[in-house]
Amino acid sequence: MTGKKEPLIPRGVKPPINFDKRESEAFPMMRRSTDSRVFSSKAIAESPITKTEVERLRGDLQKKESALKVQFDQIRKEHNSYVAEMEIETLAKDRKIAELQNQIDEAVMALANKEQTITFQKELIKKKDQKIEKQIKEFTKTIARAVHDLKSPLTGIKSSADALSEFSFSGDVKTLLGIIISGSNDLAGMVEDILLTNKLTHNAIILDKKTFSLTAQVKELVEQNKEYSKKIRKRIEFKSEGDISIHADELKIKRAIGNLLSNALKYGRTSVSVSISETPNEIALDIVDDGKGFDEEIRNKVFSDTEMTTTDLINGNGFGLTNAKRLIELHGGKVNLAEENQKSTKFMIRFAKV
Numbered sequence: 001m002t003g004k005k006e007p008l009i010p011r012g013v014k015p016p017i018n019f020d021k022r023e024s025e026a027f028p029m030m031r032r033s034t035d036s037r038v039f040s041s042k043a044i045a046e047s048p049i050t051k052t053e054v055e056r057l058r059g060d061l062q063k064k065e066s067a068l069k070v071q072f073d074q075i076r077k078e079h080n081s082y083v084a085e086m087e088i089e090t091l092a093k094d095r096k097i098a099e100l101q102n103q104i105d106e107a108v109m110a111l112a113n114k115e116q117t118i119t120f121q122k123e124l125i126k127k128k129d130q131k132i133e134k135q136i137k138e139f140t141k142t143i144a145r146a147v148h149d150l151k152s153p154l155t156g157i158k159s160s161a162d163a164l165s166e167f168s169f170s171g172d173v174k175t176l177l178g179i180i181i182s183g184s185n186d187l188a189g190m191v192e193d194i195l196l197t198n199k200l201t202h203n204a205i206i207l208d209k210k211t212f213s214l215t216a217q218v219k220e221l222v223e224q225n226k227e228y229s230k231k232i233r234k235r236i237e238f239k240s241e242g243d244i245s246i247h248a249d250e251l252k253i254k255r256a257i258g259n260l261l262s263n264a265l266k267y268g269r270t271s272v273s274v275s276i277s278e279t280p281n282e283i284a285l286d287i288v289d290d291g292k293g294f295d296e297e298i299r300n301k302v303f304s305d306t307e308m309t310t311t312d313l314i315n316g317n318g319f320g321l322t323n324a325k326r327l328i329e330l331h332g333g334k335v336n337l338a339e340e341n342q343k344s345t346k347f348m349i350r351f352a353k354v
Contacts, residue, residue, distance in 0.1 A: 136201070137201060137202060140197060140198045140201050140202075141198065141202075143194055143198070144194060144195055144198035147191050147194045147195060148195065150191060151188075151191050151195075154184060154187055154188055154191060155188075157180070157184050158181070158184040158185065158188060161177060161180045161181045161184055162181065164177055165177055165181060189262075189320075192255075193259070193320050193323055196255070196323050196327075197322070197323055200323060200326045200327075205252070205327075205330060207248075207249040207252065207330060207331070208249050208250075208251075209247055209248055209249055210247065210248075210249075210250065211245055211246070211247045212245060212246065212248075212250050213243055213244070213245050214244050214245060214246040214253070214276060214283065214285070215240045215242070215243050215244045215245075215276055216243070217250065217253065217254055217257070218238065218240070218257060218274060218276060218285065219238055219240070221254065221257060221258055221261055222236055222237075222238040222261070222274055225261060225262075225265060228265065229265055229272070232265070233270075234265060234268055234269075234270055234271060234272065235270060235271040235272070236265065236271070236272045236273075236274070237271070237272070237273045237274070238273075238274045238275070239273075239274075239275050239276075240275065240276040240277075241276065241277045241278065244276050244277075244278050244283055246283060246351055247354055248331045248351070249331070252327045252330070252331075253327070253328075253331065255323070255324075255327060256323070256324040256325075256327040256328050257285070257287075257324075257349070259320040259321060259323060259324040260287050260321070260324050260335075260347050260349070261274065261287060262320065263320060263321060263347075264287050264288070264289040264291075264345070264347070265289070267289060267291035267292075267345065268289030268290050268291045268345075269289075269290045269291055269292075270290055271289070271290050272287070272288070272289045272290075273286075273287075273288050273289075274286070274287050274288075275288075278353075280353070281352065281353055282350050282351060282352050282353055283350070283351040283353065284348070284349070284350055285348075285349040285350075285351075286346060286347070286348055286349070287346070287347045287349075288344055288345070288346045288347075289344065289345050290343065290344050291344070291345055292343075293343075293344070293345045328349060328351075331351065332351070332352055333349060333350055333351040333352070334349070334350045335347060335348065335349045335350075336348045
């Protein structure tokens with residue numbers, strides 16, 4: 001067998017690479033490149049790497065490794081610092097949330113306690129109102145029974161006085177007889193008002209409605225009071241826009257208007273005017289007097305019997321006006337008090353047309 005023999009290589013020593021022989025197989029594309037000899041054994045032989053260069057390269061590598069380690073340590077330090085800050089911030093937020101939750105729980109508990117207190121107070125007020133209402137009803141029943149017992153002897157006194165007035169008396173006897181008749185009439189009116197109040201309080205009023213001439217009824221009331229108005233030197237006038245009718249309980253309406261008219265005659269200085277008019281939707285009845293009007297305190301409670309004092313009742317500011325308002329409202333009407341510059345008082349009664 002002829003040919004060039006390969007040199008013997010000691011065991012453990014790697015054979016040198018034959019770049020000339022292997023370059024075409026290991027780097028087939030480099031044969032077409034102008035740099036095809038960069039990995040050739042000749043090129044390596046021409047530029048050998050010295051130990052100094054190896055040390056330099058190792059030093060550079062160690063420096064880069066040290067720099068990377070410093071950067072890594074810095075990044076890890078920053079990361080740990082960020083994590084610590086986030087943990088502190090999270091703990092602070094958790095504490096804040098816990099505090100807010102405690103405040104909410106306390107507010108809810110306080111609100112529940114207040115609601116419970118309010119409910120308890122409402123129950124107490126309701127019980128007190130019921131008790132007061134019961135006492136008022138019992139009181140009005142007692143008063144009504146007492147007043148009813150007075151009605152019979154009062155009727156006898158009034159009938160006797162009316163009978164005596166038929167005789168021709170003069171002087172003091174005539175004057176005293178007039179006082180008796182006037183006083184008995186006033187007392188009879190108060191008795192009727194108290195009995196009516198008792199019925200209204202216990203919702204015992206039954207309305208007997210029918211259609212009648214309101215104009216004729218009010219005109220009759222005015223005529224009945226003309227004699228009395230002359231005695232007290234006051235003028236009473238009446239006017240109506242035609243014959244106006246209404247569907248209501250005739251006696252109850254007469255009672256209500258009579259009470260308001262009596263009040264006007266009592267407190268007017270010189271005159272009282274009564275007028276009736278109508279629109280397509282309602283009937284209007286106005287009673288106006290030229291009195292000084294009501295005090296502010298009385299104005300606020302003029303239609304409330306529960307706000308009246310004993311003095312108010314004695315002066316006639318109590319059951320009469322209250323009953324008038326209640327009777328009118330039972331018919332779906334309204335009554336209001338108007339006053340201008342304390343020079344006049346005007347009761348405005350309105351009934352809706354049906």
